[in-house]
Amino acid sequence: MADAEQIYEMMRKSIQDYDSDAAVAAAELAVAEGLDLLEAVEKGFANPIRELGEAFDRMEIFLPELTLGADAMKAGVAVLEKALNEQGGKLEKKATVVVGTVEGDIHDIGKSVVATLLQANGYEVYDLGVEVPAQRIIEAAESHNADVIAMSALLSTTMLYQRDVIELLTNKGIRDKYFILVGGAPVTQAWADEIGADGFAHDAFEAVQLLDGVMEGRGK
Amino acid sequence: MNFNEIAKRCEAGRLTESKDFLMKSVAANAMKLGKEYDITWDGKTFLNTDDDMADRCFQAGRELFINTGIYSMNSSRVVQFSKREVDDALRFIRPQVAMGAGKDRVFIHHRQVEDARKPFIFCGPFNANVHEDMFVRLNEVFSRERIVDCLFFPGYLNEVDGQLIRPTSALATRMAILYGQWAREAVRRGGRPGMAIAGHAVMAPGEIACTHEEWGLRSTDPRAMVLISELQVDDVTLTRLAYYQAYGCPIYMAFTPLVGGYGGNVAGTSVVAVASFIASIMLGGEIVHIGPQHMKYKQQTNQHSLFLASLANQAVARNSNIIATTSHTTSGRPGSAQYAYEFSALALTAVTSGSNVSGPRPAEPLGNNNVSPLMGKLFAEVAHAAAGMSREQAAPIVEALYEKYKDNLDLENAPKGQPFEELYDLNTLTPTPEHQALYDQVKQELADLGIPLV
Numbered sequence: 325m326a327d328a329e330q331i332y333e334m335m336r337k338s339i340q341d342y343d344s345d346a347a348v349a350a351a352e353l354a355v356a357e358g359l360d361l362l363e364a365v366e367k368g369f370a371n372p373i374r375e376l377g378e379a380f381d382r383m384e385i386f387l388p389e390l391t392l393g394a395d396a397m398k399a400g401v402a403v404l405e406k407a408l409n410e411q412g413g414k415l416e417k418k419a420t421v422v423v424g425t426v427e428g429d430i431h432d433i434g435k436s437v438v439a440t441l442l443q444a445n446g447y448e449v450y451d452l453g454v455e456v457p458a459q460r461i462i463e464a465a466e467s468h469n470a471d472v473i474a475m476s477a478l479l480s481t482t483m484l485y486q487r488d489v490i491e492l493l494t495n496k497g498i499r500d501k502y503f504i505l506v507g508g509a510p511v512t513q514a515w516a517d518e519i520g521a522d523g524f525a526h527d528a529f530e531a532v533q534l535l536d537g538v539m540e541g542r543g544k
Numbered sequence: 545m546n547f548n549e550i551a552k553r554c555e556a557g558r559l560t561e562s563k564d565f566l567m568k569s570v571a572a573n574a575m576k577l578g579k580e581y582d583i584t585w586d587g588k589t590f591l592n593t594d595d596d597m598a599d600r601c602f603q604a605g606r607e608l609f610i611n612t613g614i615y616s617m618n619s620s621r622v623v624q625f626s627k628r629e630v631d632d633a634l635r636f637i638r639p640q641v642a643m644g645a646g647k648d649r650v651f652i653h654h655r656q657v658e659d660a661r662k663p664f665i666f667c668g669p670f671n672a673n674v675h676e677d678m679f680v681r682l683n684e685v686f687s688r689e690r691i692v693d694c695l696f697f698p699g700y701l702n703e704v705d706g707q708l709i710r711p712t713s714a715l716a717t718r719m720a721i722l723y724g725q726w727a728r729e730a731v732r733r734g735g736r737p738g739m740a741i742a743g744h745a746v747m748a749p750g751e752i753a754c755t756h757e758e759w760g761l762r763s764t765d766p767r768a769m770v771l772i773s774e775l776q777v778d779d780v781t782l783t784r785l786a787y788y789q790a791y792g793c794p795i796y797m798a799f800t801p802l803v804g805g806y807g808g809n810v811a812g813t814s815v816v817a818v819a820s821f822i823a824s825i826m827l828g829g830e831i832v833h834i835g836p837q838h839m840k841y842k843q844q845t846n847q848h849s850l851f852l853a854s855l856a857n858q859a860v861a862r863n864s865n866i867i868a869t870t871s872h873t874t875s876g877r878p879g880s881a882q883y884a885y886e887f888s889a890l891a892l893t894a895v896t897s898g899s900n901v902s903g904p905r906p907a908e909p910l911g912n913n914n915v916s917p918l919m920g921k922l923f924a925e926v927a928h929a930a931a932g933m934s935r936e937q938a939a940p941i942v943e944a945l946y947e948k949y950k951d952n953l954d955l956e957n958a959p960k961g962q963p964f965e966e967l968y969d970l971n972t973l974t975p976t977p978e979h980q981a982l983y984d985q986v987k988q989e990l991a992d993l994g995i996p997l998v
Contacts, residue, residue, distance in 0.1 A: 380804075383840055386804045386809060386839075387805045387808075388571035388806060428710075428711045430772060431772065432562065432772075433806075433839075480700055481710070481711040481716070484709070484710055487708075512908075526956070527842075
């Protein structure tokens with residue numbers, strides 16, 4: 325029989341090795357051994373993926389490693405979450421975020437890093453992809469009961485659509501349901517202020533820090 | 545390769561998801577080939593001087609491209625090429641391309657490592673939003689700088705009469721037409737009516753409308769297409785490519801390999817960069833632009849990008865006839881000394897590595913018209929001065945320049961600079977005394993560091 329610390333170590337190693345199969349095996353062992361599943365998520369997967377994110381920020385690892393590590397975490401956490409749900413429990417997420425690159429803009433990488441790091445930091449993330457029309461962003465936010473809408477635009481012309489999403493939300497009378505975060509190369513705090521967004525982040529790390537602060541303030 | 549064949553393969557290639565292409569194909573192969581071909585970076589060197597590694601990097605990049613192909617983002621299909629097709633395309637590259645018309649006709653050449661021939665200068669309000677009121681005057685001043693060979697990216701017009709322009713709208717097409725008319729008017733006023741104008745109007749779907757032999761962009765003007773990182777292409781780019789090839793424009797194909805992205809470290813990203821050079825040629829590119837971008841710094845004069853630019857450019861300069869040009873994206877902005885230190889460091893690196901030059905531009909221009917033709921002139925002068933320098937001569941100067949700006953790479957902390965209307969007297973269209981003094985002071989500093997500026 326493996327004790328909790330040994331299993332957490334297996335989980336940590338699966339993230340460090342970017343190994344989804346090993347993450348699933350460790351998570352299944354945690355369930356079989358009757359571990360505290362919330363603690364397993366935190367100690368086994370959340371802490372090491374945060375460390376991986378920090379290593380990415382220092383450019384000690386790169387996007388492929390971060391993506392594989394996040395995939396391993398998702399695979400392992402899915403096992404733990406399923407078991408938790410069967411036990412009548414629930415994995416609390418900091419917040420639900422829909423994220424996408426706005427209409428007319430096909431740039432994916434920056435938005436994907438934001439999605440990955442938010443997931444790694446305990447957010448439930450729905451990545452809508454690229455070239456997402458305003459109406460679809462809103463539909464996704466509504467259907468997933470999101471707390472946050474995060475929009476990326478890499479062109480000075482497509483950032484206009486960030487404004488359209490906010491305007492459409494306002495017209496529908498649901499603007500205040502969401503914290504709206506904007507980012508992308510041409511986007512600035514001044515633009516965020518001009519269009520009435522709630523937050524602006526230069527990069528994925530700033531996005532996580534900003535949302536952590538906001539969600540802590542909301543007591544979520 | 546015939547464009548029709550490319551377009552057909554976009555509809556018939558292997559169907560796969562973008563993430564799988566990037567992770568399983570690009571990332572996995574780049575890392576594997578980087579190791580196999582022993583492509584390394586010690587984290588200290590600024591400018592590669594290892595010719596054998598440059599040659600290995602070319603072979604690794606060629607193999608990567610043959611393994612991966614190009615991903616068509618809209619059809620979700622992989623466009624692949626055989627070894628023979630790739631080698632034929634490389635063999636039949638034209639090492640010289642003409643652009644511009646009449647007495648303003650100029651030629652760009654393939655350059656060798658440490659080539660004594662002067663690099664071709666693409667220069668203009670690259671990447672900046674330019675207000676409609678200033679568009680013609682500002683570009684006129686760039687065209688007056690005789691050292692500039694081709695007016696480069698005359699600026700983004702993203703609003704008209706205070707109305708922001710939706711990129712796929714009728715207004716966007718209207719602005720693309722004005723972009724062509726005003727850019728042509730600017731070079732006419734500058735006394736160079738046939739001067740080549742390169743770029744795109746950012747509102748890509750309607751941009752073909754700015755093509756007109758009398759008042760707009762001509763068949764003698766290079767048209768810029770951009771690949772999406774890494775090794776991806778979208779329908780808008782292919783549509784423009786189909787038209788501009790048929791119309792006879794020189795094709796300027798750009799790509800931005802991302803250090804820290806799917807290529808991984810500097811070594812892997814250099815391999816991806818070589819593959820992207822080849823991809824650009826396969827798509828019909830005749831002039832190929834590398835923007836050695838960085839995920840963290842979001843600019844191109846950090847140490848990783850400097851080494852990447854040197855290695856990838858040397859790889860293609862030594863092993864092909866590709867006409868390469870390197871973009872120069874800085875943290876500092878026009879009107880600051882840091883701007884000049886940064887573009888000089890990269891220009892020395894790129895030119896001695898066999899590249900021509902495009903730029904400079906701030907990574908994050910602030911507001912409209914955040915550009916300086918005078919700094920463009922200095923950039924061109926540095927690039928010319930670098931021609932004939934050895935890499936060993938250039939490397940310590942690059943390092944000394946890097947020391948001057950390395951603590952201000954963060955875009956937030958980098959100097960904010962000033963807009964054109966504060967750097968120039970708008971009555972005379974000449975630099976203000978303060979801006980001229982900055983140019984004189986920085987040029988002297990660069991000369992004192994050993995750049996042979998006259």
